[in-house]
Amino acid sequence: MAESIHTEKTFLDGIKDCIPTLLGYISIGFAFGVVGIASHLSTFEIFLLSLLIYAGAAQFIFCGLFVAGTPVSAIILTTFIVNLRHFLMALSVAPSFKNESLARNIGFGTLLTDETYGVAMTKLAQGHTLSGRWMDGLNVTAYLSWIIASVFGAFVGKWIPNPENWGLDFALTAMFVALLILNLESTPKNKLMHYLSLILYMGIAMFVLMNFLPGHLAVLISTVLVALIGVLTEK
Amino acid sequence: MTTWTMVWLILGCAVVTWLPRVIPFILVKAVTLPAFMMRFLTYIPVCILSALVFDSLYTKGVFMTSINWLNFAAFLPTLFVAIWTKSLSKTVIVGVLTMALLRYFFA
Numbered sequence: 001m002a003e004s005i006h007t008e009k010t011f012l013d014g015i016k017d018c019i020p021t022l023l024g025y026i027s028i029g030f031a032f033g034v035v036g037i038a039s040h041l042s043t044f045e046i047f048l049l050s051l052l053i054y055a056g057a058a059q060f061i062f063c064g065l066f067v068a069g070t071p072v073s074a075i076i077l078t079t080f081i082v083n084l085r086h087f088l089m090a091l092s093v094a095p096s097f098k099n100e101s102l103a104r105n106i107g108f109g110t111l112l113t114d115e116t117y118g119v120a121m122t123k124l125a126q127g128h129t130l131s132g133r134w135m136d137g138l139n140v141t142a143y144l145s146w147i148i149a150s151v152f153g154a155f156v157g158k159w160i161p162n163p164e165n166w167g168l169d170f171a172l173t174a175m176f177v178a179l180l181i182l183n184l185e186s187t188p189k190n191k192l193m194h195y196l197s198l199i200l201y202m203g204i205a206m207f208v209l210m211n212f213l214p215g216h217l218a219v220l221i222s223t224v225l226v227a228l229i230g231v232l233t234e235k
Numbered sequence: 236m237t238t239w240t241m242v243w244l245i246l247g248c249a250v251v252t253w254l255p256r257v258i259p260f261i262l263v264k265a266v267t268l269p270a271f272m273m274r275f276l277t278y279i280p281v282c283i284l285s286a287l288v289f290d291s292l293y294t295k296g297v298f299m300t301s302i303n304w305l306n307f308a309a310f311l312p313t314l315f316v317a318i319w320t321k322s323l324s325k326t327v328i329v330g331v332l333t334m335a336l337l338r339y340f341f342a
Binding site: 020021042045049052054062072077083084085087090097098105112118125166168170171174176183184195199206207215218226228234 | 273334
């Protein structure tokens with residue numbers, strides 16, 4: 001981090017900052033293509049899902065529900081709930097782009113994912129300001145890699161019976177772990193204990209809520225609860 | 236052959252995924268959020284990222300939530316490498332390799 005904090009980041013910088021996450025997108029996207037084929041989706045349908053939905057967890061759940069013969073309305077409702085966490089993410093990153101045009105803001109939102117969000121918030125936590133061009137570079141690189149990787153996975157999928165054996169699905173969790181650590185690393189030292197206690201509360205909240213709620217709902221509710229605790233207990 | 240039902244299903248899912256992503260960007264552009272809300276939002280990144288990690292470390296048991304031991308075993312070296320290297324790509328590589336090894340020997 002030799003450059004000045006106020007340097008305007010370019011589209012190319014966005015592409016560069018996306019590269020460390022590409023391995024995650026490519027392995028998960030690839031695994032999605034393979035799982036899609038195993039779920040009797042066509043290559044074209046896999047392409048459409050990645051192009052139009054562009055949300056890893058939701059696409060995997062889509063495959064599971066589709067294979068199980070779930071009604072259309074239930075699949076759409078589940079997809080909605082699984083992706084509702086993006087609402088919170090978008091709400092917390094959007095103030096950085098208040099001065100950009102409405103159309104560009106809609107663009108940022110359309111391509112927002114867990115990982116681009118994680119990278120952007122890590123940059124913010126490190127004291128950088130986010131530029132629109134940078135966000136575009138980050139988003140577009142991630143989006144294209146996702147589509148290409150899933151279509152590639154669909155082509156290769158016919159020859160791979162058990163993608164899980166490769167451990168590729170764990171790439172997602174590993175990425176969240178790394179993004180969490182990077183975020184914590186950039187928090188001021190005097191706030192670190194506060195954040196660590198919130199993570200402990202998250203562990204408890206998730207444990208309790210998952211007894212009677214599906215995981216994605218537990219994620220949503222415990223995030224809201226613990227973030228509130230965060231505000232109320234800060235000094 | 237892709238049926239129209241499938242196309243509508245995918246479009247339906249696309250719309251319900253798109254709206255929660257985009258509405259906050261439009262909302263924030265139109266109104267200034269109150270200070271309390273802004274403070275609340277500063278805790279969202281750490282909370283949501285740890286929620287997603289816990290989601291994979293836990294599993295629904297017969298009686299209550301229990302630990303997903305396979306994921307937990309892969310999580311430990313992953314966490315170690317994340318803290319040690321502070322590198323996204325190295326963390327992902329170690330995570331995936333550990334999981335592949337664990338599944339090879341134990342699953």
